Amino acid sequence: MTSHSAEVAADFKDALQDLKQNSRPEISTLTIIAKENTEHAEAISRVLEDHIKTTRPEWKLPALYVLDSIVKNVGTPYTVYLGRNLYRTFIDAYFIMDSGTRKAMEGLLKTWKQPVPESMDARPVFQPEVTRDIETALIRFRTVAMQQQPRSTPIPTRPLPTPPPQNWAPPPQAPTYTPPPFSMPPATPLPAAPLPAASLPAPALQLAQLLAQFQAAPPPPFPVPSPQPFYQPFQQPFQQPFQQPLPPPLSTPQPPAQTLPLPPALGPYPTALPTFDPNWLQNAMKTMNTSTPQHTAVENGIQVSTESMKVARRDLIMSKLYGPATSQCGTCGRRFDTTPEGRDQKAKHLDRHFKVRTSLAENRAIHRSWYIGEKEWIDYHEIDEASPEFDSVGATVAVPNKTKDKYVPIPDVKDGGRKPCPICQEEFEDHYLPEEDEWVWMDAVNNNGRIYHATCWEEYSRGASDSVPGKRKNMDEGARPGKKRVF
């Protein structure tokens, strides 16, 4: 089932890559594929998220409409799977959009906070936590953006959007989609006329046909209630004749993602659906190669010797490096345990990616910092950016609050803007504080509305006669990296 998931996902991905405009028929087709393959919902969701992340900016909005259409027309389990990463999917795309597209996305978000129109389910499309986090981020982003120059060009992100491969063919190892061993009716062409639900062919076959139609030159004559060819996300869900009743746990709480028994009414499947294993990908890969049991022992008695290096310990290595219960960051490839702590770490980690991207988007001039001094390096220790400690102390070990660690937010133009330090006449340096997610001047204090170097001010107010303004030397004292260094 799992390698089958990969195939379905690959086909779905292929179809997605042809979606280059807001085309209602294409979006409908993709929605149907998703609907007919709910047992591969996780794989499909990942492919969709991934496509939104990597495709060209101008193709992202149509892909988001696919997401919107799927969650509104199919609902669970897609709302669960897509909801998990919705924050990232949405925010990452949002940042590289022009303002018109952002407006459209904000509109989408609004509808996700509400129930599906005309649905009996009174619950919002996505759980409130999911949409709330996105909204918070948008508010924060707007605040930051307001302080910046208005920008019109799209902001580059990393990885740079590359055009998707033109004719990506599934690799030989993963052959093109083959129907699963269901007993199925002989291949009949999909009728162009409204299709009664009861006469649907086996889902896999239908998928193949849909895909074939999808790729055929003239758009399939889908009977849609509205004559307009554009997908209108704010409308009610489209009512195709082939539509199944919406998943009906309409007023019951959403079941947890792990074992999500689909309501029997949903599709032409045999009633008991396989449970959704969140680690399908890892499992799929494991079954592709060896199927030997995992070693879990911590100590394996591996000698530090030349002979011991030659022993094949494949399974042990795999379980240590690609642990079965891990999930990977889609941006940088780092793995996290699927334990609650691991999930927290991953969330924190993703938040960092987000903050970095936000501030990269601000396009400040940045430069290489001086290396820290020997003494400071000895006292320094690393803190994992994903660990719970990270927030409280920032990227580095906590240093007692020294004068030069004082900082002020960079003043707005209305507050006088950029003026040099009145004492030494030097410009302040801009620094980004990841802990505060803020741009600041380090070694700075605000006294009666004027900003001074904290060290200059201290010397000045001490009346130190031996100090020469402009030659602030404190080379040997450690400073926190990335912050104001003076020689």
Add this chain to the structure above:
Amino acid sequence: MMSIPGLNLTAAPPETLNLPQAIVTRTKVLAANTEYRFEVAFSRTLAIKLLFGTGTAEFFGTELAPNSTYTFQGTKGAIYTWEGCTLEITGEAQSEYTGEETQMMSYANAHLALEELREKSLHSRDHGPRVLIVGPENVGKTSLAKILTSYAVKSGRQPMVVNLDPRQGMLSAPGSLSAAAFSSILDIEDGWGSSPISGPSPVPVKMPLVYHYGLGNPEEGKLFRPLVTRMALAVTSRLEGDTESRQAGFIIDSPGAISQGKGGVYENIEHIISEFSVNILFVIGSERLYSDLTRIYSNSNYNADEPVAVVRLDKSGGCVDRDETYMKQFRQAQIRSYFFGHKGDNALGPNSQMADFDDLSIFRVIDGSNGHADFRPGDDDDVYGYGTTIYERVTPSSMIQNSLLAITTASANDKHETIRDSSVRGYIYVADVDDVKKKVRLLSPQPGHTPPNAMILGSFPEDVPGLVG
């Protein structure tokens, strides 16, 4: 002394960078336990993407994120897969092929063995494994160091990595020796990653301690061993307070030259082992070196508190001999990225500033070939008595144009030993010298004063002409 704000500096592009190139996209299906080996010129770009859902892949131990595009320039390397995967490759490689036979199993075994020692040190609260990697040039020492580091990070450790090979900088310019603890992944596109910058960095920055050696060959001159001693002191002190890194242990990468030996004696290797209390010695690619070192460190001959395990590892068939032309380009790329960042998002804006000749206190390394014909390495206690001459003070002249100056934490009046043992705060580049006006134009990583500190000018790395366009 003045700085020129608003002067918009851009790195001079490497000459051939923007030539049109055929962008051919192809997919490459890798079977389990094989690797895609490639070489990309500095003037070309190769983009590699692990296709989603096709398996996992790693670059010297660091896992690729699926469907992310990684671009390489001036790189020789391999994407390895334990389970098989499909890559999408765009761009032009000088050479590319699939390596069926790799050493990854034995390198991963090395990691597993180190992990056991780390587990033990967790309980005993003692030091984790202290590893030195030795072997001739281009046998994959640095690659092994990266793999072991990546795997350790992946296992939740914070290993300390020490680079003692000046020919290739780690998180710093060539000519330096450096050390850093790794708590975050290595940057696949950018070697070991980046030292701190004033803004956010997509891959977390690493925090190196840097000393400037200033020569290319550790067997020449008289600076290498005292710097090893100094580095060992700093690392040992750091590990005293840094529980996480102490327990993860350290990995020392070394220059090929120290593995040549003189009549079966390897003074620099022995010096490193004793200064750092190394207890695991990985020897790559030389049978002779392995047998010599086994003899030296076999329990009966070697009298130390703790035995040294000498372990032989085979050289990977993928290792590429890098000629001087490549190494030189590689170093220039390292220096360029020190000032200008890697590329794209990581672009940095250095500062151009003018300084008077009098503002600069430049100390040139007197190397072994420079009037010290009778120099014998080894007797550093005598050579480095009080007030020894290690450097000569030079006044700026067009001679220093295009060179790199290491800014130490020492003052110009300090003893030479103090200057030598001072860590480095960073580098500045001499863009222009005006002999008449007695002014120099400098490229500094950041705005501010030209520091009055002692600056070291070595014979290595070589000059970098045209860093500023």
